[in-house]
Amino acid sequence: MSHPWFAASAAPRVLAHRGFVPTDAEGIVENTVAAFAAAHAIGAKYVESDCHLTADGVVVFFHDDDLLRVTGDPRKIAAVRHDELVEIMADRGGLASAADTIEAFPTLRFNIDVKSPDAALPLGRIVAGHADRVLITSFSDARRRRALEAARHLGGEPATSAGRETVARLLAAVSTGSSALVRRVLRGVDAVQIPERQGPMRIVTPRLLRLVHDADVEVHVWTVNDRHDMDRLLALGVDGLVTDRADLALNATASRP
Template identity: 30%
Template structure:
């Protein structure tokens, strides 16, 4: 059992972990059995014994609270209109039989007298007011709880002052008493991507229950239970319940055996490959909404950065729940000897300004050594991937740089600014390359600058400071493609030291390019 789990669970008198199985929340009813957010889906979830049934509620044009997750009717009902622009009479005609969009009051009537709590998920204050008024007008006996956007929860409280609120939590930092002041929640509701032992302990110390979503696989469900969560939201109530009951019956045993490092690497590469293609599709299709700043006005972050990171964290957690994770936007989560590093959008300034030259970098390490890395280029639709000792590929083509001497004349070298500023020696480096008829390019994504060298595009690339979040995957790609990775002191195997300038190069040009670069650094 890992140290993070030992700290989070009690121990029974006979020395076994004392874990209380968490309650199960049926996500949108039973979407693997019946269409999500419909009366049949709610009925199946109740029949499966779900402790709570989560549904999404929006309002129609004439102010009727109905069950629907999306802003539009397109994905589920084949109608491109926004639900808020369609009257209830028109909404009621969609679908067939019982597979229709139900009113919230119809769901309340269906659950009247049942043991399952109805958990209403809301995204806007306007929807929340309509939903809260529908619940307030219902005279039956249904336990109702509320989750969703903070402004929606404030609106619910304005109608139902004693409402059972589940506070959405999108941070690796544990909650503090100040975080609870406005809504006085009973439950902390967090994406599995943000689940940590520290957050569970802090929430319990504050008198909060902890709920985690959305967990459909056995391994992360058992891991979450052993951390002490109080409820798990899932699309698969039956299998998850069976797995938890079996774990309880067997005394919450450790895994039958630890996977070998080869097994971890193989699973990690397959997962990283799938994630890369998911991120390519999302980044291309999701328009940039909000753009804010971090350290200074030139240090940008968009909603795409945050959404991609949250998605990737959740995907990794579902397969490797005990691994550590460090991301550009949400920071570091604890874990075992394995750690993932993610930059969801390397080149955010390009993205925010509509320039199609960005990338995602995802790298798995074991005890600080790179194991698997992928670089996803959304705009070229390319995934460059590498596994330690197994080479690097792009579009299933093996990448291999030979050691044939390569002149700098007529070649291209890539670099990046230090933030928005030139790094010390930048001008000298530019002049020295120009004197050799070699062109220097600054394109705006350090990950792609380094990864392109592995793909044979350009003779070399340099960055002012190594960070595994930004450059881990690309450095592994260069190593596995047969390129050379160097600091000022010479070649390195594995990662350069964090914060140190580094250079990657085609092996046939490495010595000359390194000498030019070091001279520039040393002024």
């Protein structure tokens, strides 16, 4: 039986990457309350985000470990207190703390990438009570497992997707063509979230899709912003698109026969 996180819509799923920033938007940046509200407003059921920990221990949705790209401030997120971040982000769409944002959008499913090792435990504790609509991921399998364990300790069981080490073992297993080996690698994993290519290497192939699907695990591809690529990947059989253009992706999935 699949995790409740997957029940928000049928596959293929659209995961709004860091929320949704309309092309004509002013005063809105990624991973803000306004960006999540915009994703919700266009009909997205799933939002993808990333988290870090502030200087005073608040988990916030932010991709980079510093403020430079988004605000021009070179300081690390971990060096800034929550209240100051609220002020800094006030005219950029509003700071999105994990706890407040998950509460504020009770119909959204959250796909949360644990970027900071220090954020893993507090994130797990935050999502424990909302585990039916949270998927935890990280490039680091150790970080995602730490967050999962914290949620489980409080009675929650979030969904999860494979980290980098698990994906590497998956690709080795796929190369053998062994369904049994792929199932073993993906035990305890609900989704595999991967780019279509890594440099010259094609990762998303018909063989990978077949073997991962045989293990009852979904394949979500990031970050897909071109409509032609969306249509092509959907025709190939991927289960989800992580995209900055959730508007285009929602149209692409709705146009599927």
